[in-house]
Amino acid sequence: MERKQSCRKIELLAPAGDLYRCKTAIRFGADAVYIGGQQFSLRSRASNFTLQDIREACAFAREYGSRIHVTVNIIPHEEDYDGLAEYLKELEDAGVTAIIVASPAIMDIARKSAPGLEIHCSTQMSVTNAEAAAYLSDTLGIDRVVLARECTMEDVRAITASCPVETEAFIHGGMCVNYSGRCTLSNKMTLRDANRGGCAQSCRWYYHLYHNEEELTREELFTMGSKDLCAAEYIYDFIEAGVSSLKIEGRMKSEYYVASIVSAYRNLIDEIEETGTRLGEERMQYHLRQILRGENRQTYPGFYPGRAGRESLILHQNSDLDVNHDFLGVVKQYRDGVMTLECRNVISEQEMIEVLAPGKLQKEFPVEWIRDENQEYMSSCRKPMTRIQIPVPFEVHENDIIRRSYHDRRKDQR
Amino acid sequence: MKLVVSVNHTEEIRPCLENGADEVVLAVRGHSFTALKKTNLCDLPDDERVGLLVNKLYFPAEMDSMHKLLDEIENRSFSSVYFADPAVAAYAWNKTLCRKLIYRPDTLVTSSNDAGWWMNRGIASVTVSPLLTLEEIRKITGHQKHLELIIHGYTLVSASRRKLVQAYLERNVDETDGLAIREESRDSHMPVYETEEGTLVYSDQVQQSFAYIREFAESRVDRLYIEGVFMDTEELLDTIRLYRTILEKDHPETELEEYKSKYKHRNLGEGYYGEKTIL
Numbered sequence: 001m002e003r004k005q006s007c008r009k010i011e012l013l014a015p016a017g018d019l020y021r022c023k024t025a026i027r028f029g030a031d032a033v034y035i036g037g038q039q040f041s042l043r044s045r046a047s048n049f050t051l052q053d054i055r056e057a058c059a060f061a062r063e064y065g066s067r068i069h070v071t072v073n074i075i076p077h078e079e080d081y082d083g084l085a086e087y088l089k090e091l092e093d094a095g096v097t098a099i100i101v102a103s104p105a106i107m108d109i110a111r112k113s114a115p116g117l118e119i120h121c122s123t124q125m126s127v128t129n130a131e132a133a134a135y136l137s138d139t140l141g142i143d144r145v146v147l148a149r150e151c152t153m154e155d156v157r158a159i160t161a162s163c164p165v166e167t168e169a170f171i172h173g174g175m176c177v178n179y180s181g182r183c184t185l186s187n188k189m190t191l192r193d194a195n196r197g198g199c200a201q202s203c204r205w206y207y208h209l210y211h212n213e214e215e216l217t218r219e220e221l222f223t224m225g226s227k228d229l230c231a232a233e234y235i236y237d238f239i240e241a242g243v244s245s246l247k248i249e250g251r252m253k254s255e256y257y258v259a260s261i262v263s264a265y266r267n268l269i270d271e272i273e274e275t276g277t278r279l280g281e282e283r284m285q286y287h288l289r290q291i292l293r294g295e296n297r298q299t300y301p302g303f304y305p306g307r308a309g310r311e312s313l314i315l316h317q318n319s320d321l322d323v324n325h326d327f328l329g330v331v332k333q334y335r336d337g338v339m340t341l342e343c344r345n346v347i348s349e350q351e352m353i354e355v356l357a358p359g360k361l362q363k364e365f366p367v368e369w370i371r372d373e374n375q376e377y378m379s380s381c382r383k384p385m386t387r388i389q390i391p392v393p394f395e396v397h398e399n400d401i402i403r404r405s406y407h408d409r410r411k412d413q414r
Numbered sequence: 415m416k417l418v419v420s421v422n423h424t425e426e427i428r429p430c431l432e433n434g435a436d437e438v439v440l441a442v443r444g445h446s447f448t449a450l451k452k453t454n455l456c457d458l459p460d461d462e463r464v465g466l467l468v469n470k471l472y473f474p475a476e477m478d479s480m481h482k483l484l485d486e487i488e489n490r491s492f493s494s495v496y497f498a499d500p501a502v503a504a505y506a507w508n509k510t511l512c513r514k515l516i517y518r519p520d521t522l523v524t525s526s527n528d529a530g531w532w533m534n535r536g537i538a539s540v541t542v543s544p545l546l547t548l549e550e551i552r553k554i555t556g557h558q559k560h561l562e563l564i565i566h567g568y569t570l571v572s573a574s575r576r577k578l579v580q581a582y583l584e585r586n587v588d589e590t591d592g593l594a595i596r597e598e599s600r601d602s603h604m605p606v607y608e609t610e611e612g613t614l615v616y617s618d619q620v621q622q623s624f625a626y627i628r629e630f631a632e633s634r635v636d637r638l639y640i641e642g643v644f645m646d647t648e649e650l651l652d653t654i655r656l657y658r659t660i661l662e663k664d665h666p667e668t669e670l671e672e673y674k675s676k677y678k679h680r681n682l683g684e685g686y687y688g689e690k691t692i693l
Contacts, residue, residue, distance in 0.1 A: 077524045077546070078553045105527030125522070128471045128499070135504035139535065150575040151473070158474035178572040179471070182520045185572045187545055188604075188617060189597065193691035195521060195545075203572070207595040209579065210603065221598060222582050224574070303575070310581035 010238065011245040012269055013069070013168065014262045018048040021258045022057045022068075027358045027399065028259045029266030032067040033057070034100060036251060039087060040080065041071045041197060051090050058095035067097040071251075072110070073122040075181065075195035076103050085113035092116045100146065102181060102195075107140045118143040120168065124181035124195070128155065130162040137165045144168055144244065149175055153234055153304040157241040166244035171235070172261060172291070173249025175226040175302065177203045177313070201225075204314070225314040230299035232291050235268055236278040237304075256327035256344070259356060259401050260294030289406065293326060324404075328353060331400040332387065339392045340373075341402055347388070348380035352405035355396055364405045365393050415631050417661075418562070419640040419654055420467065422451035424458065426647050431463055433651045434658030435640075437493050439465040445483055446470055447498075447573060449607035449614055449643045455486055465494035469518055470611060472499050481505060494538060503535055512536050516562060516637075520570055521545060526557035533560060539636050544569045548626060548687040552633070559634040565623035566653060567641025568605060568616040569685065575612040602681060605644055616643065619683040624670055626687070627660050649677065 014030035016022035025033045035049050035057060049057065049070075058068045070091055074080060084106065091099065092114035099117050101107050102124035110119055123146040127133050133145040144166040147156060151169070160167045176183065183194055185202040192198030204225035209216045229249070231238075238246055246269070248261055268287040272279060279287070292299065300312045325345040333340040347353070347367065354364045371377045371389050381388045416436035421427065427438045443452035446467040458464060466487065472480045480501065487495060488511045495511065496518040497503065506512040515537040522543065523529050529540045541562040542554055555561055580587045587593070587608045594603040595615065602618035621641075623630065630638055640657065642650050656673045660666045674682065 075522055075524050075543075076528070077550060078526065078557075080525070081527060102522070103525075103528050104531040105525060108531060109527075125500075126471055128473050129477055129501050130474070131477065131501035131504045132472075132499055135500045135507075138504075148471070150471075154475075155473050177576060177578070178574045181522055182570075183572040184521055184545060184570075185615065187686070187691045188571050191689060191691050193545070195524070196691075198691070202597075206598045208598065209582065209606075210592075210594045210596065212592040216583060218582075222579075222595060224572075224578050226576075308576050310584065312576065313578070313581050315582060 009273060010243065010269065011168075012262065012265055013245045013247040014258060015173070015248055015251040015253065016057075016258060017251045017253070019053045019057055021253075021255050022049075023060055024255050024399070025258050025262050026061055026064045026066045028262040029358065030066060030262050032069055032097065032245070033061065034069040034071055034247075034251075036071045037087070037091070040074050040076075040084060040106075051094065054091065054096065055094040062095065068095070069098040069100055069120065070096050071122075072099045072106055073102045073124055074197065075124065076106060077196075080196075081105075081109075085109055088114040088117065098143065104136075104140055107136075107142060111141050120144040120146060122146055122181075123148055123170070126150070126179050126181060128159075130159045130164075133159065133163045133165055133167075146170075146247065148179070149229070150179065150303050152306055153237050153241075156238070156243060156304070160242045167242075168245035168247055169231075169238060169243050170229055170249055170302070171231040171238070171246045172229055172265065173253075174297075175229050175249075175312075177224045177226040220316050223313075223315060226308075227298045227300045227312055227314055228295060229302040230288075230291060230295065231301050231304050232265070232268060232288050233284060233301060234304045235265075236272050239269075239272060254327070255330070256401060256403070257294045260403070261291060263356060263358070264290035264294065293324070293403070293406065296324065326403040328402045328404060329388075331355075331396050331398055331402065333398060334392065334396045337391055337393075338389050339396050339402075341388050341390055343381050343386045343388060344384050346380060346382045347390075347402075352407060353402055354405045355392075356401040356403055357397065363394060364407070415635060416637045417640070417654065417657060418465065418637050419650065420448075420450055420567075420642040421650060422642060423647075424453060426642075426650065427459070427461070427464060429647065429651055430654060434654045437463050437465050437637075439467055439494070439496065439639075441467040442483065444479065447609070447611045447614070448570075449568075449605070449609075449616065455483065458492075460491040462491055462493050464492050465496065465516075466492055467496045467518075468502065469496050469498040472501055477501070484509075484511060487511060496541070503537065507536075514538055516541060518562075520573070524550070526554045529554060529558045529561055533558065541639065544621065545686050545691060547690050550690075551630075551687075555630075555633045555635050560636040561634075562637035562639055563623075563630055563635055564621065564639045564641060565627060565630065566621055566639075566657070567645070568619075568643050569621050569641065570614060571604065571617050572615045573612060574614075577608055578613040579606060579608045617685075618681055619685065620680045621685040622682045623684070623687075624656070624660060625684075627657055631661055652676065 011031040014025035102122035126148040146168045186194040186200040189202040190200040206221035209222040329341040329343045418437040419435045420439040441450040447470045516539045518541040593606040605616040
C-alpha cells in the first residue's frame with residue numbers, strides 16, 4: 001500500500017462546543033478544531049454551531065492558519081438523510097476542511113456532493129488495523145482514519161506504518177469503556193440513542209453483580225466507568241510513528257478546559273518537536289502537571305501501554321476526586337495596570353494567581369486588592385460571572401484566563 | 415427466506431436443522447466476540463447449512479491469523495461468514511468467500527443507505543441493527559433486499575475490550591456462565607459474559623417477534639436470525655419449532671401459549687419494535 005504523504009507537522013486537534021470555545025482553542029494553539037453542527041452530529045447537546053457560526057469559525061481559523069473539522073458522525077436512520085447533501089455542500093462552501101463520519105452512506109454522499117471536503121473515518125467505526133482503513137480508502141476515498149481507542153501504541157505504530165491514509169489518535173479526554181458505536185447501554189436504560197448523540201453514560205451507573213443467585217458485589221457497587229485518557233507521555237511515540245493528528249476529546253467541556261489542555265499540549269508538542277527527542281523525566285512531569293490542571297477526573301494512559309485493566313476504571317462512587325476550582329475568570333479588559341475580570345470561582349485578596357495566555361509563559365502575581373464595577377473594595381468575590389477589577393503588574397489581554405497559581409493550589413491542598 | 419439459528423455446540427446442528435432451521439451458525443474459536451461457546455474450525459463439519467461467526471475486530475498482530483482462517487474457510491463448504499471488521503471484506507474481495515459474507519456490526523446499520531452500500535460490495539447480506547422500530551424495519555426492508563433481521567434472543571447491549579468483571583473482583587473470572595448485573599434501582603438482570611476478547615453485556619429482555627414473523631417473511635428479507643446465546647438445546651428447539659409453526663400455520667395460538675407458559679421465566683419482550691430511541 002502506498003502511504004499518503006503529509007507535509008504537515010503533527011496536528012493538535014481540539015474540541016469546541018461553541019464559537020467562543022472554538023476561538024479559545026485556536027488562540028491557545030490548536031492546529032485544528034472539531035465542532036458539531038446542529039444536525040447529523042453526535043454530542044447533539046454540545047452542537048451549538050449554526051452554519052453562520054461555522055462560517056465564522058472557518059474565517060477565524062484561517063486567520064491563525066488553523067482548520068475546522070465538522071462531526072457528521074451519527075449512525076443515520078432512514079429519516080436522517082433529509083437535507084444531508086445540501087448541508088455538506090454548505091460546509092464545503094463555508095471553508096470546512098474535513099468532516100468526521102461514521103457511516104459509509106454519508107461518506108459516499110459527501111464524496112459526491114461536497115468533493116472538496118476531506119473525509120475522516122470516525123472512531124465510531126472502530127478501525128483497529130490498516131487493512132480495514134485501506135478498504136475504506138479504496139471504496140470510499142477516505143482521507144484519514146481515527147483509530148479505535150482500544151489500540152495500543154504498538155498497534156498505532158503498525159497501523160500507521162502501513163496505512164494508505166493519515167491516522168488520527170486520541171490523546172486526552174473521556175473514554176468509552178465499550179467499543180465506540182457498538183454500545184446500546186444508554187438506549188437500553190434510558191431510550192436515549194448513543195449513536196445519535198443521546199448517550200446517558202449508563203456505563204458509569206452502579207450495578208449489583210451476580211453469579212447465578214450469589215451476589216458478588218463488594219462494598220462498592222460494580223461500575224463500568226472509565227478514567228479519562230491522558231497520553232501525554234506518548235506524544236513522542238505518536239510523532240515518531242508518523243501519526244498525523246492528536247485528538248483531544250471533550251466538546252461538552254468548558255472554556256477553561258479547552259484553554260488549559262490545548263495550551264499544555266501545544267507546549268509539550270512544540271518542545272518535543274524543537275528538541276527532536278523524548279523529554280526527560282523532569283520536563284515530562286512539568287508538562288503533565290500543566291495538562292492535569294485542566295482535568296477534573298482521574299486519568300490513565302489508555303490502551304497505549306498495553307491492554308487496559310483495573311487501573312483504567314473508576315471503581316468507586318465518587319469519580320471526581322480531584323475537582324479543582326482553579327479557574328478564576330476571564331479577562332474582559334485591561335487598562336492602566338488594572339484588569340477587569342469576569343469571575344468563575346471564589347477569588348480573594350492576597351492569594352497568588354496566574355495568567356494563562358496564548359503562547360506565553362504563565363506569570364504569577366498576588367491579588368493586592370479587589371473592587372467591583374462600582375469601585376467598591378471587597379476582600380473576596382464569591383459570585384460567578386461578577387465583573388471585578390484587580391491590579392496586574394504586567395500587561396494582559398482580553399480573553400486571557402486567570403487561574404489560581406499552581407503553588408497556591410498546592411498550599412491549599414496541604 | 416431462511417430461518418437461521420446460532421448454537422453453542424456442533425451436536426446441536428442436526429437437531430436444529432431437523433426441527434425447522436435452515437441454517438445453523440457457530441462461533442469460531444479465536445475469531446468471534448460473543449457469549450456463544452466457541453468451536454475450532456477444524457471441528458466443524460463442511461455443510462452448506464452451517465454458518466460461521468467471525469465477528470471480532472482484528473488488531474495488527476492478529477491479521478495473519480485472520481488471513482489463515484479465511485483461506486481455510488475459502489477451501490471448505492460453509493453457507494455464510496458473519497463479520498464486523500471491514501478487513502475481512504477486504505481480504506475476501508475477489509474470492510468466492512465474498513459472496514458468503516454477512517456484515518454484522520451490531521449497531522452500525524440503521525438505514526437502507528448503509529445496508530445498500532455494504533450490499534454493493536458484493537456480500538450476501540447485512541444484519542440490521544436490533545435498535546429499530548417496526549416502522550423503521552419496514553422502511554429499510556422496503557428499500558433494500560436480502561437483509562437479515564435478528565428476531566429472537568438476548569441482544570447484545572455492549573462490548574468492551576476490557577475485562578470489567580475481572581477488574582472489579584481483582585481475580586480471574588472462571589465462572590463465565592451465569593454472570594449478570596442489575597442496575598441498582600431496577601429489578602431485571604442483564605447477562606454478562608467475560609471472554610479473552612473482553613466483556614459482553616446482554617439485554618435483560620429476550621427479544622421475540624412472534625406477532626411480526628409472517629410479515630417479515632413476506633417482505634424482501636432473506637434471513638431471520640434466532641440468537642442462541644444463553645439457551646439450552648431444548649429451548650432452542652422449542653423456539654425454532656414455534657417460529658416454523660407460526661410461519662406455516664394459520665392459527666398457531668395453542669403452540670404460542672404453550673411456549674410462553676413454558677418460558678414464562680424469560681423476560682420476553684418486543685425490544686425496540688414499539689419504542690423509538692431518541693436523542
